[in-house]
Amino acid sequence: MTSDRISIRWKLCAYFIFFAFSMLLVLWLLQTVLLDSIYALYTRETVKEHAKTISENIDNPELDSLLVSISQENELSVFLLNSEGVIKSATERSTSIRFDRASREMFEYWELASENGGIYITEIESTGVFTDSGIYLDYEPSHFKGNVPKKYDYNSLIVASEVESADGEQSLILLLSRIEPISSISDVLRIILSVTVIISFAIGIILAYIASKGLASPIKNLSDSAKHLASGDYEVVFEGGGCRELTQLSETLNDSTQKLRKTDKLRKELLANVSHDLRTPLTMIGGYGEIMRDIPGENNSENIQIIIDETKRLTKLVNDALDLSKLQSGTFNFKPVVFCITDEISDIVTQFEKLSAGKTDIVFESDRDIFVNADEVLVSEAVYNLINNAVIHGGENISITVSQKVSGKKVRISVTDNGRGIPPEILDGIWERYQKGMGGGAGLGLAIASTGIKMCGGTYGVESEFGKGSEFWFELPVFED
16 A cells, blocks of 8 residues: 555654654663663763862872762772882772772882873673672682572773872772672563553553544544535635644635635626627627618718727727737736826826816826836826726716825825725625626726736725715835936
């Protein structure tokens, strides 16, 4: 079975068990297999530290007291030997090593310390017995009458350190310690560890199952909901839990589902809207074409003009859809240039004044010429669509004010009308494609305007009160030499 076919519940459970087993294995190695080695290393380092302490206090008047203290507290035999063979100080404890005063063996250790940078450490295998007094002795069966106590094999640790006092006198510090056998302690630890392993492993399996179930169940629920979403059920609700990340994921999926639901609704409306917008001019063109063909005298300029107007209307709808598709897909040939936005708006307002033939009052307000660095086609299209949107949706006998105001380093272009306004329920989505207002049109003008302004690095917005009019605006950075 491949790993991608195993459920997350069992994967998490397996990882948890493996982690618990690894920790118990490390603990077992440290407390059983490596216990003797760790204990021996600890003893060596401890005795080395005591030798260092004595070296640092070699000129201390209270040196004898220090030696006695170190010897008694750490079960060490301590010898301090001068170069003339005189033992200046000695405190003997229970070790298997016995030195005669100023013996040749001591000087051998001194030579070894000199050859090894001033300190020499070695271990000697020893055999002894453990008496009722708790003291290790050299194993000599002849010393005992009757039954000989059980013998123990252990190591004796010897640390020889060469030291020089303030007056230049050379001395040898010799520390003797025993590394006690701890096999009995190891046996006890093994028993305790075995019980601990069994209990911990059982608890680990239970906790792993509970934890994996707590994480896997929400993920499975999200997966099941995703399958419903993939089948086209946009009413599905994602329910996450168990941890913060799954909760955030469910919230993100619910938000995406809501957007997909909205997109699907717009898609259905698009089919209806575009079908209607395409059918009307096509019907007009076909109908007037048949009239001109079948009825004598109907082949006149008036009917031909109707066909031309409907053809232009159809062409504009198709062009708007193509322009929006290019903008949103990133295939539009974006060409920013420096131009006077004031002159551009003035020309567009003049065109609308001529087209309206005095039916719509359009005023352009500006105090000076302003230059911007943007795509002139996109900015002109945005201004045109905002004004055209006000003309189409504003109603009859409205007045439109196009204003240009500079605030800081930005210029704000606003188109204000006193028309019918926008209902609150459609105000939030007014900039989206195929979102129709209260009038005609395919609902592409504002989508083209907003996308173009964003590409030019600007911002846009709308304020409207239903029944009192609307204000559409956008801002662009002012070009400064």
